[in-house]
Amino acid sequence: MSTKDKAASAKTASIKLAGLSTKTKNEVLSKISEVINKKADEIIAVNEKDIAWSQKNNLPEPLIKRLKFDKKKIKDVTENINSLISLPDPVGKTLSATELDKNLELYKVSCPIGLIGIIFESRPDALVQISSLCLKSGNAVILKGGSEAQNTNKILFEIFKEVSESNGLPEGWIQLIETRSDVNELLRLEKYIDLLIPRGSNEFVKYIMNNTNIPVLGHADGICHVYIDKDADKDMAINIAFDSKTQYVSVCNAAETILIHKDVAQKILPVLKSKLDEKNVEIYGCNKTCTIINANQATENSWSTEYLDYKCSIKIVESEEEAIEHINKYGSHHTDAIISNNEETAKRFMEYVDSANVFWNCSTRFSDGYRYGLGAEVGISTNKIHARGPVGLEGLVIYKWKLIGNGHIVADYVSGNKKFIHKKIY
Amino acid sequence: MSTKDKAASAKTASIKLAGLSTKTKNEVLSKISEVINKKADEIIAVNEKDIAWSQKNNLPEPLIKRLKFDKKKIKDVTENINSLISLPDPVGKTLSATELDKNLELYKVSCPIGLIGIIFESRPDALVQISSLCLKSGNAVILKGGSEAQNTNKILFEIFKEVSESNGLPEGWIQLIETRSDVNELLRLEKYIDLLIPRGSNEFVKYIMNNTNIPVLGHADGICHVYIDKDADKDMAINIAFDSKTQYVSVCNAAETILIHKDVAQKILPVLKSKLDEKNVEIYGCNKTCTIINANQATENSWSTEYLDYKCSIKIVESEEEAIEHINKYGSHHTDAIISNNEETAKRFMEYVDSANVFWNCSTRFSDGYRYGLGAEVGISTNKIHARGPVGLEGLVIYKWKLIGNGHIVADYVSGNKKFIHKKIY
Numbered sequence: 001m002s003t004k005d006k007a008a009s010a011k012t013a014s015i016k017l018a019g020l021s022t023k024t025k026n027e028v029l030s031k032i033s034e035v036i037n038k039k040a041d042e043i044i045a046v047n048e049k050d051i052a053w054s055q056k057n058n059l060p061e062p063l064i065k066r067l068k069f070d071k072k073k074i075k076d077v078t079e080n081i082n083s084l085i086s087l088p089d090p091v092g093k094t095l096s097a098t099e100l101d102k103n104l105e106l107y108k109v110s111c112p113i114g115l116i117g118i119i120f121e122s123r124p125d126a127l128v129q130i131s132s133l134c135l136k137s138g139n140a141v142i143l144k145g146g147s148e149a150q151n152t153n154k155i156l157f158e159i160f161k162e163v164s165e166s167n168g169l170p171e172g173w174i175q176l177i178e179t180r181s182d183v184n185e186l187l188r189l190e191k192y193i194d195l196l197i198p199r200g201s202n203e204f205v206k207y208i209m210n211n212t213n214i215p216v217l218g219h220a221d222g223i224c225h226v227y228i229d230k231d232a233d234k235d236m237a238i239n240i241a242f243d244s245k246t247q248y249v250s251v252c253n254a255a256e257t258i259l260i261h262k263d264v265a266q267k268i269l270p271v272l273k274s275k276l277d278e279k280n281v282e283i284y285g286c287n288k289t290c291t292i293i294n295a296n297q298a299t300e301n302s303w304s305t306e307y308l309d310y311k312c313s314i315k316i317v318e319s320e321e322e323a324i325e326h327i328n329k330y331g332s333h334h335t336d337a338i339i340s341n342n343e344e345t346a347k348r349f350m351e352y353v354d355s356a357n358v359f360w361n362c363s364t365r366f367s368d369g370y371r372y373g374l375g376a377e378v379g380i381s382t383n384k385i386h387a388r389g390p391v392g393l394e395g396l397v398i399y400k401w402k403l404i405g406n407g408h409i410v411a412d413y414v415s416g417n418k419k420f421i422h423k424k425i426y
Numbered sequence: 427m428s429t430k431d432k433a434a435s436a437k438t439a440s441i442k443l444a445g446l447s448t449k450t451k452n453e454v455l456s457k458i459s460e461v462i463n464k465k466a467d468e469i470i471a472v473n474e475k476d477i478a479w480s481q482k483n484n485l486p487e488p489l490i491k492r493l494k495f496d497k498k499k500i501k502d503v504t505e506n507i508n509s510l511i512s513l514p515d516p517v518g519k520t521l522s523a524t525e526l527d528k529n530l531e532l533y534k535v536s537c538p539i540g541l542i543g544i545i546f547e548s549r550p551d552a553l554v555q556i557s558s559l560c561l562k563s564g565n566a567v568i569l570k571g572g573s574e575a576q577n578t579n580k581i582l583f584e585i586f587k588e589v590s591e592s593n594g595l596p597e598g599w600i601q602l603i604e605t606r607s608d609v610n611e612l613l614r615l616e617k618y619i620d621l622l623i624p625r626g627s628n629e630f631v632k633y634i635m636n637n638t639n640i641p642v643l644g645h646a647d648g649i650c651h652v653y654i655d656k657d658a659d660k661d662m663a664i665n666i667a668f669d670s671k672t673q674y675v676s677v678c679n680a681a682e683t684i685l686i687h688k689d690v691a692q693k694i695l696p697v698l699k700s701k702l703d704e705k706n707v708e709i710y711g712c713n714k715t716c717t718i719i720n721a722n723q724a725t726e727n728s729w730s731t732e733y734l735d736y737k738c739s740i741k742i743v744e745s746e747e748e749a750i751e752h753i754n755k756y757g758s759h760h761t762d763a764i765i766s767n768n769e770e771t772a773k774r775f776m777e778y779v780d781s782a783n784v785f786w787n788c789s790t791r792f793s794d795g796y797r798y799g800l801g802a803e804v805g806i807s808t809n810k811i812h813a814r815g816p817v818g819l820e821g822l823v824i825y826k827w828k829l830i831g832n833g834h835i836v837a838d839y840v841s842g843n844k845k846f847i848h849k850k851i852y
Contacts, residue, residue, distance in 0.1 A: 015754060019777045098799050104788060106798055113810050114780065194810040215641060215811050236833040243835035328441060350828050351445045354540065362530060362831025371839070372532055372827070373524050373848035384539050384620040385641050386812040389827045401798070401815045402776050405788025407662040409669035413797070422799035 003185040007115065007142055007192035009172035014114045014140035016170035022089040024168050025136055032163045033081040036128070039159065040074050047124070047152040054148045062250070066122040069152050077128040080376060084132050087375045090393045091138045097426035101418060103406040105425065110397045112138035114194040117186055119144045119208060121200035124152040130197065131160050131174060133376055137396035142175040142193065144183055146200075187212035199379055202306065217391065219382040221306050221332035222252025224364040227323040227349065228268060229340035230261040236361065237264075237339040238272050243363040244337065246279045250308045252380060253335050253357075253367040257303060257313040259323045262288070265316045269293050272314075281310045288316040303330040320345055324352045331355060333382045335367040335389075356382055356389035429611040433541065433568055433618035435598035440540045440566035442596035448515040450594050451562055458589045459507040462554070465585065466500050473550070473578040480574045488676070492548040495578050503554040506802060510558050513801045516819045517564045523852035527844060529832040531851065536823045538564035540620040543612055545570045545634060547626035550578040556623065557586050557600060559802055563822035568601040568619065570609055572626075613638035625805055628732065643817065645808040647732050647758035648678025650790040653749040653775065654694060655766035656687040662787060663690075663765040664698050669789040670763065672705045676734045678806060679761050679783075679793040683729060683739040685749045688714070691742045695719050698740075707736045714742040729756040746771055750778045757781060759808045761793040761815075782808055782815035 001009070036043070047069040054064050095108040116139045120126040127145055134141040145153040157176040165171050177186065186193070190213045197217050198208040205220040226244050228237040244255035260268060265288065273293045276283065284302045285295035295314065302313040303326070317323045320338075327336050337359035338349040350358040357367040367390065369377025374392030381387050387395035412418040427435070462469070473495040480490050521534040542565045546552040553571055560567040571579040583602040591597050603612065612619070616639045623643050624634040631646040652670045654663040670681035686694060691714065699719045702709065710728045711721035721740065728739040729752070743749045746764075753762050763785035764775040776784040783793040793816065795803025800818030807813050813821035838844040 015750075015778055015780055018780070019774075100792070100797065100799065104792075210639065213636065215809075217811075233833070239833060239835055243837050247836050247840070324441075346830075348445075350826075352441055354441055354444070355826065357827045357829065359829045360831065362829055362834040363836050365836035366526070366530075366829055366831075366834070367827075371526065371836075371846065373526065373846065383641075384824055385643075386824075388824055398810055398812075398814050400776075400781065401783045401793075403783065403785045403788055403792055404772075405786065405792075407659070407665060408788040408792070409665055410673050410789050410791035410797075411669050414673070420797065420799065 003177050003182045004189060004192075006175040006177060007186070007189045010140040010142050010175050011115045011192040013170035013173035014112065017138045017140055017173055018091070018112050020138055020169070025089070025138070026085045028164045028167045028169060029081050029085050029132060029135060031167055032132070032160060033078040035159050035163050036074060036078050036156070039155075040071065043074065043152065043155055044070060046155050050149050050151050059148055063122050063148065067124070067149050067152070069124045073125055077125050080129060081132050084136050084376050087136070087393060089136070090397045094426055095399055096424070099423040099425050100403075100420050101408065102421075104408045105404050107402045107404070108399050109402055110399050113396060113398050115140045115142065115192055116396065117142050117144075117189075117193045117196040117214065119183060119186070119196065119198045119200070121146045121204060122149055124149050124156055126199055127153050127156050129376065130378065133378055133393060133396060135164065135169070137393050139396055140173045142177065142186065144177045144186065147178070147180075150178060184211075187214065190214045197379055215386070217381050217383060217387060217395065218379050219252060219332065219334055222254070222334045223257065223304060223306050223330065223332040224253055224255045224334055225257045225259055225327050225331055225336040226255045226364065227259040227317075227320075227327070227336070227338045228261060228264065229320060229338055229342065229345055230263040231342040231345060232261075232264065232268075232339040233341055234264070234268055234271070237268060238275050240337065240339055240361070240363050241272060242275050244365055245276065245281060245312050246310065247363070247365050249310055251365075253364050254308070255312070255337075255364050256305065256307055257315065257330070259315050259317050259326060261320070261323070262316050262318055265289070265292060269314070276312065279310055281312050284311065284313045286315040289314045306332075320349060324349060328354050334380070335359065335364045337362065337364050356380070429603050429608045430615060430618075432598075432601040432603060433612070433615045436566040436568050436601050437541045437618040439596040439599035440538065443564045443566055443599055444517070444538050446564055446595070451515070451564070452511045454590045454593045454595060455507050455511050455558060455561060457593055458558070458586055459504045461585050461589050462500060462504050462582070465581070466497065469500065469578065469581055470496060472581050476575050476577050485574055489548050489574065493550070493575050493578070495550045499551055503551050506555060507558050510562055510802050513562070513819060515562070516823045520852055521825055522850070525849040525851050526829075526846050527834065528847075530834045531830050533828045533830070534825050535828055536825050539822060539824050541566045541568065541618055542822065543568050543570075543615075543619045543622045543640065545609060545612070545622065545624045545626070547572045547630060548575055550575050550582055552625055553579050553582050555802065556804065559804055559819060559822060561590065561595075563819050565822055566599045568603065568612065570603045570612065573604070573606070576604060610637075613640065616640045623805055641812070643807050643809060643813060643821065644805050645678060645758065645760055648680070648760045649683065649730060649732050649756065649758040650679055650681045650760055650793075651683045651685055651753050651757055651762040652681045652790065653685040653743075653746075653753070653762070653764045654687060654690065655746060655764055655768065655771055656689040657768040657771060658687075658690065658694075658765040659767055660690070660694055660697070663694060664701050666763065666765055666787070666789050667698060668701050670791055671702065671707060671738050672736065673789070673791050675736055677791075679790050680734070681738070681763075681790050682731065682733055683741065683756070685741050685743050685752060687746070687749070688742050688744055691715070691718060695740070702738065705736055707738050710737065710739045712741040715740045732758075746775060750775060754780050760806070761785065761790045763788065763790050782806070
């Protein structure tokens with residue numbers, strides 16, 4: 001089947017998916033979780049083949065690490081499916097209701113988006129996670145994983161497909177495509193695909209965003225900031241900056257730049273540096289920073305660099321205003337934190353920093369669907385429409401307007417025979 | 427100033443707009459409404475110049491009609507501004523709140539999207555309407571109107587700019603661009619513009635959608651259907667089909683195709699035809715339709731034609747399922763209605779028709795922000811994400827996540843020292 005035919009088939013199935021009961025969806029999820037557990041040995045053996053191939057082809061070590069799908073991963077993904085089952089169904093919720101006139105009632109009701117395209121690199125657990133989220137939210141899905149994980153992806157996909165389609169889900173609701181040329185075809189299928197979610201490196205996500213007319217949910221860069229205000233508690237500031245930078249460096253919500261108010265730079269910088277030295281963090285500092293501590297000279301480029309490594313840019317700012325401007329100019333509108341004991345300053349920061357996540361006195365690393373309590377995460381979005389920040393099930397639904405009348409026609413309202421009452425009923 | 431500089435300036439202003447109080451926004455709106463009234467004669471004189479120019483250049487009569495900005499239009503737009511003032515501020519609403527842990531609280535708070543680009547043809551009232559909506563929702567705006575309305579647009583724009591900027595709004599929040607080449611530059615400014623709203627003909631909207639990476643909110647086609655079910659009340663069916671088709675033919679929510687269940691076709695078609703004859707509606711019927719009434723032969727193309735005229739496609743279907751499939755295949759996912767006294771059939775129709783607006787026993791013409799009671803309308807969207815159907819103020823806002831801690835770091839939760847409690851507090 002061509003990619004286009006797969007997408008058309010999934011689109012047709014998506015119509016039926018929209019009408020599935022919560023019970024059916026949860027039962028299917030539960031069976032999928034069971035079968036994954038039952039076939040654990042088989043899945044692991046297949047995954048070992050993928051790993052062996054990747055090692056033979058000298059793929060980078062971190063990629064091979066992410067590719068690994070062992071007993072622990074299987075436990076994680078099946079636990080995640082089980083916790084997804086316990087979440088409320090996002091579909092069919094009445095969001096508002098208005099009586100437009102006697103016996104003419106308008107309901108705004110949540111419904112699935114339709115067909116979601118997921119393109120991901122490496123991690124086969126992403127396949128399980130996102131397919132489960134799509135199933136629970138009633139969306140059809142077309143998946144493209146990394147070629148290094150193709151055997152693992154295939155067996156997981158087949159479990160999803162077989163278990164779901166033999167238990168009441170419409171045929172073709174889940175599709176797998178495998179080659180790079182399929183991806184380029186996928187990006188042109190705006191007629192069928194309603195939303196694309198890419199998960200992978202910056203370059204990968206940027207490529208997707210720049211080469212399709214389909215709406216894309218996600219983020220490319222994660223250039224996050226910690227701003228240490230003049231009214232910051234010194235120990236708290238150092239602790240949070242250290243956690244934001246070093247707790248896990250290769251993720252999008254790790255801090256890349258630390259901004260420090262000039263009034264506290266002398267006091268804080270030397271202590272901060274010795275703390276960062278514990279993890280051998282390489283510092284790129286502005287001119288003033290370099291006069292206070294020993295650091296590499298930052299360039300204009302440093303402020304928009306996502307290191308994803310034990311490296312860090314540091315800049316001394318004249319004011320909170322300069323910090324906000326710097327963040328809005330160089331940041332990626334992902335996650336930015338202020339450390340301050342001044343409530344007014346902090347509130348201003350959270351108001352005027354134009355990012356999906358704005359934090360006060362806590363680490364940027366909290367920016368995550370699990371930590372937010374969303375239960376499950378599709379990804380983190382830096383979009384300015386639809387869904388922003390960590391996106392859970394609610395990012396996979398939209399709504400439709402249902403209007404129920406009793407023969408009502410517009411001519412009566414235009415002529416003045418009848419008048420709207422517009423009474424909120426929900 | 428270049429279009430890019432205008433966009434950059436508006437983007438900078440958008441940050442400040444996000445922090446404006448409801449009081450300031452309402453006061454400015456009220457002053458703008460006053461000044462429009464005060465300058466009515468001047469505006470009308472300028473508009474007459476535009477009309478004279480358009481007549482001299484033989485622009486189509488309907489376009490010139492839409493261009494007209496007279497006493498009545500001024501009354502309409504100022505009344506609309508006044509009713510907008512009375513609507514609740516969509517910005518700063520807490521949408522949800524969760525206690526992640528002791529003294530670590532997460533708030534999801536609505537905020538403006540940022541910078542909205544509006545491209546519209548003809549009607550200068552669109553400028554007033556959309557600029558007011560942007561102001562109320564705290565968004566900066568960059569406007570491009572039709573060249574035939576340029577003098578009217580300019581005076582209205584200047585009123586908005588002068589009154590608002592001298593009353594506390596940040597300089598540059600509203601921008602006007604004037605030439606067609608500016609539009610093409612605008613479409614490439616994804617760095618600054620967060621959302622584009624085009625208002626105009628199908629071709630115009632399609633052109634915008636196909637030529638930008640900026641998210642576009644709107645609709646191109648409006649191919650709406652009325653499906654007359656076998657359990658329909660005959661009189662109601664004819665009344666609603668007639669209203670949907672003829673009440674105002676040149677609008678997107680007018681019906682273009684009527685589908686009739688085969689069991690009632692014999693009974694309903696002749697009466698429907700004589701009703702449509704009252705307005706000289708030209709009918710394009712399927713083979714079976716043509717055996718029952720006198721009609722032009724429909725072609726495959728008829729089912730996807732938006733007439734916007736006293737013309738109508740009619741098809742006899744075997745079942746509700748065929749009607750739903752036809753609508754999902756040929757429709758534009760805008761507004762579709764079923765006429766039936768069978769609740770189960772109607773509910774199924776509303777579930778499985780994949781349109782922004784699905785109606786039961788009422789006219790497709792109700793699909794409209796004013797009629798829905800949204801107070802004001804940005805436009806009607808057939809997008810599958812963000813906002814769907816008639817879009818009011820809520821379509822111009824998004825949210826940000828505000829996390830407030832007291833020195834919280836992620837390392838404590840990863841090590842197991844601390845545990846999330848995830849208690850819903852709102």
